[in-house]
Amino acid sequence: MTTAEITGNPPGSFAWGVLHDRHPKLITQVRDGLPYPPTTERALDELAEEITGEIRPLPGWEEHAGRSWYEVPFLWAESCFYRKLLGAVGYFAPGPWQSVDPFEPVKSAELRSPEFAGDLDTARPDRDALLAASLWGNRADLGFRLSSGEATGDGGLLVDQSQELWSLLGEGGRVVLVADNSARELVPDLLLADHLLADRAASVVLHVKPYPYYVSDALLTDVIAALRRLSESHPAGERLTRAMREGRLEVRAHPFSCAPWSYHDMPSDLADDFASATATIMKGDLNYRRLVGDRRWPPTTPFDEVTAYFPGPVAALRTMKCDVAAGIPADAVTRLDASGEQWRSNGTHAVIQVRA
Numbered sequence: 001m002t003t004a005e006i007t008g009n010p011p012g013s014f015a016w017g018v019l020h021d022r023h024p025k026l027i028t029q030v031r032d033g034l035p036y037p038p039t040t041e042r043a044l045d046e047l048a049e050e051i052t053g054e055i056r057p058l059p060g061w062e063e064h065a066g067r068s069w070y071e072v073p074f075l076w077a078e079s080c081f082y083r084k085l086l087g088a089v090g091y092f093a094p095g096p097w098q099s100v101d102p103f104e105p106v107k108s109a110e111l112r113s114p115e116f117a118g119d120l121d122t123a124r125p126d127r128d129a130l131l132a133a134s135l136w137g138n139r140a141d142l143g144f145r146l147s148s149g150e151a152t153g154d155g156g157l158l159v160d161q162s163q164e165l166w167s168l169l170g171e172g173g174r175v176v177l178v179a180d181n182s183a184r185e186l187v188p189d190l191l192l193a194d195h196l197l198a199d200r201a202a203s204v205v206l207h208v209k210p211y212p213y214y215v216s217d218a219l220l221t222d223v224i225a226a227l228r229r230l231s232e233s234h235p236a237g238e239r240l241t242r243a244m245r246e247g248r249l250e251v252r253a254h255p256f257s258c259a260p261w262s263y264h265d266m267p268s269d270l271a272d273d274f275a276s277a278t279a280t281i282m283k284g285d286l287n288y289r290r291l292v293g294d295r296r297w298p299p300t301t302p303f304d305e306v307t308a309y310f311p312g313p314v315a316a317l318r319t320m321k322c323d324v325a326a327g328i329p330a331d332a333v334t335r336l337d338a339s340g341e342q343w344r345s346n347g348t349h350a351v352i353q354v355r356a
């Protein structure tokens with residue numbers, strides 16, 4: 001079974017709001033974050049203008065050139081936007097701005113925030129608390145906050161298969177954790193990895209992005225910054241640093257992690273990585289969209305069905321921040337639809353879903 005891919009239309013939809021409101025705000029935020037030279041300012045102006053019209057050609061991204069940003073698959077449009085934003089700030093070009101993360105100022109501020117310190121102070125070491133911290137750490141990524149503010153309500157877990165997840169993880173071996181955002185999400189992910197390494201896994205492979213993406217997505221540099229910050233106040237910082245040196249915690253940054261397609265199209269080396277793991281844990285909203293396909297699934301579509309193609313046991317830890325939904329019980333869908341709340345995308349509901 002399949003269904004239509006999400007695009008930026010119709011006006012007023014969640015995807016439309018991202019293209020129409022979030023992306024221009026992001027350009028402003030990036031511009032304000034670092035003292036870019038006039039050439040970069042002009043490139044950012046051009047991008048701000050481009051996103052109101054047609055997609056201009058870019059080598060490697062010709063597929064939808066000449067079309068409106070709103071007509072093409074939403075996943076592709078967003079990825080292309082981030083690729084062009086990095087191009088505009090000189091991220092890929094030889095020169096002084098090469099590899100300078102335009103989102104670093106917001107990521108660093110979060111790592112030094114009182115909220116972050118509060119997270120660490122209240123962190124509990126039991127497995128369910130670690131899992132919950134990793135899940136809810138995904139609640140307000142920096143891109144989401146730009147358009148929706150902080151998600152504060154608590155709609156709770158619409159699906160909780162945490163027991164199935166713990167059963168899967170009880171078997172040792174290698175666990176793949178596909179990270180999402182840095183700082184306040186990455187640190188609880190690392191604490192979860194620390195728990196797995198102590199009790200349940202011979203090794204953990206942490207997949208991060210090879211270049212900046214969706215505002216706060218974690219890179220290797222963010223893992224290092226998080227470990228340093230963690231080492232200041234938590235014993236897991238030292239343990240995880242040692243685990244990295246010993247190869248028990250391995251960081252990978254596959255190019256496909258920033259590709260504009262779902263995991264259905266993943267290359268064979270990445271599929272082999274997932275296939276040989278005890279379990280793959282997918283963090284966050286974007287990874288969820290890429291896991292199940294960025295499509296208008298009826299929300300009751302079984303999770304097992306939409307992930308049947310995935311090469312190995314897979315779990316999703318996701319707070320809901322877009323229109324994609326699968327595996328939600330029918331009674332919950334009826335109740336939430338009747339409430340008039342934007343339950344699919346307001347970041348107050350979450351799922352822990354598992355396909356063993």
Ligand SMILES: O=P(O)(O)OC[C@@]1(O)O[C@H](CO)[C@@H](O)[C@@H]1O
Binds near residue numbers: 018078143180286322
């Ligand atoms: O993957 P994450 O960090 O949990 O969320 C990414 C996100 O903020 O960006 C997308 C729209 O730009 C949405 O899928 C989601 O709201």
